[in-house]
Amino acid sequence: MLEGLKRAFQSLTERVTKATLSEKELREALEDFKLQLVGSDVSLETAEHIVNLIRPKLAEFKVPRFGEAEDAIKTVYRDVLNNILLEFPPETLLSNIEEKSRERGEPYIILFVGPNGGGKTTTIAKIAYWLKKNGLASVLACADTFRAAAIEQAKNLAAQVGVRAVSQKYGADPAAVAMDTIISAKSNRESVVLIDTAGRSEAKKNLLDEMRKMKRVAQPDSTxxxxxxxxxxxxxxxxxRFHENVGVDYVVLTKLDSDSRGGLALTVCHEIRSPIVFIGVGQGMDDLKPFKKEFIVERILA
Ligand SMILES: Nc1nc2c(ncn2[C@@H]2O[C@H](COP(=O)(O)OP(=O)(O)OP(=O)(O)O)[C@@H](O)[C@H]2O)c(=O)[nH]1
Ligand SMILES: [Mg+2]
Structure with missing residues (x-):
């Protein structure tokens, strides 16, 4: 996890702490650093932004006495990474849910969107389980009526974590499934409606239109x-594309357990400015962790 980013920062540190670099040497070191970031899934735009934040600080960096250089340089990196990464504490989500329930007596609606195979359905089940552990009942809307076996998968996962799932037939209007679920959640007094949606290989126009319709009809509190x-x-x-066409409030990054590069978190935070709420670190229902900037930053700089 995050080894690629870690190596990029480490090699820059080695170069700048050995001796005070000339302007040309610093330029070359930063160029190599940028390419290493890109090789770790940081987008070019984000990598350039990081380099631009670091450059002036390194230009005035004097190699301190032996042993202190690394700490000083890490402080520079830490500031930059903290500046880019955005977190949304899951506890705030819990209090927003509780507030809606208390003030309006209505379920909090969360719409999950994303490309296919990204981990939507699994993440929904993990979140349902997490809500349950926090004393909140949820219901799953099986609004992926498109992919073969999607409804069975959603129902099985819901059963595994002990929450209700509402479904219709394949090919049914996803927005109608969502509305059905919302209405039944009100009568069942469930606090949260989790809407699963279809992913397609690309964020194609018809999928984005479908998501916009879903948003209009279901009026989610969070996407x-x-x-x-x-x-x-x-x-x-x-x-x-999802951000521009549908609107995204928060992000969940999945499969971090098998990601050795790690750059997507930086790219997403910098380019769509949506905070990350959870990370997925495995296929089990407990493999969902709050996204903590500090944890990520310290891992990159360890
Ligand atoms: N290792 C690992 N696997 C994950 C994680 N999250 C999801 N998966 C796996 O990724 C695969 C796809 O997950 P789904 O939840 O079906 O993804 P989806 O976005 O709902 O896919 P579609 O409905 O086809 O769009 C499954 O095999 C999951 O078990 C994770 O954090 N780590
Ligand atoms: Mg799915």
């Missing part, structure tokens, strides 16, 4: 984009 961290630059494009 969460689920992205597979292994898909790097493709995920960046998808994130942009």
């Amino acid at each position: 969460i984009l689920v992205l597979d961290s292994l898909t790097g630059s493709a995920a960046r494009e998808q994130a942009r």
Whole structure:
């Protein structure tokens, strides 16, 4: 996890702490650093932004006495990374849910969107399980009526974590499934409606239209984009399109357990400015962790 980013920062550190670099040497070191970031799934735009933040600080960096250089340089990196990464604490999501329930007596609606295979359905089940552990009942809307076996998968996962799932037939209007679920959640007094949606290989126009319709009809309190961290630059494009066309409040990055590069978190935060709420670190229902900037930054700089 995050080894690629870690190596990029490490090699820059080695070069700048050995001796005070000439202007040319610093330029070369930063160029190599930028390419290493790009090789770790940081987009070029984001990598350039990082380099631009670091450059002036390194230009005035004097190699301190032996042993202190590394700490000083890490402080520079830490500031830059903290400046880019955005987190949304899951506890705030819990209090927003509780507030809606208390003040309006209505379920909190979360719409999950994202490219296919990104981990939407699994993440929904993990979130349902997490809500349950926090004393909140949820219901799953099986609004992926498109992909073969999607409804069975959603129902099985819901059963596994002990929450209700509402479904219709394949080919049914996804927005109608969502509305059905919302109405039944009100009578069942469930606090949260989790809407699963279809992913397609690309964020195609008809899918984006469908998502916009879903948003109009279901009026979600939050829209969460689920992205597979292994898909790097493709995920960046998808994130942009979902953000521009549908609107994204928060992001969940999945499969971080098998991602050795790690750059997508930086790209997503910098380019779509949506905070990350959770990371997926495995296929089990407990493999969902709050996204903590500090944890990520310290791992990159360890
Ligand atoms: N290792 C790992 N696997 C994950 C994680 N999250 C999801 N997966 C796996 O990724 C695969 C796809 O997950 P789904 O939840 O079906 O993805 P989806 O976005 O709903 O896919 P579609 O409905 O086809 O669009 C499954 O095999 C999941 O078990 C994770 O954090 N780590
Ligand atoms: Mg799915």
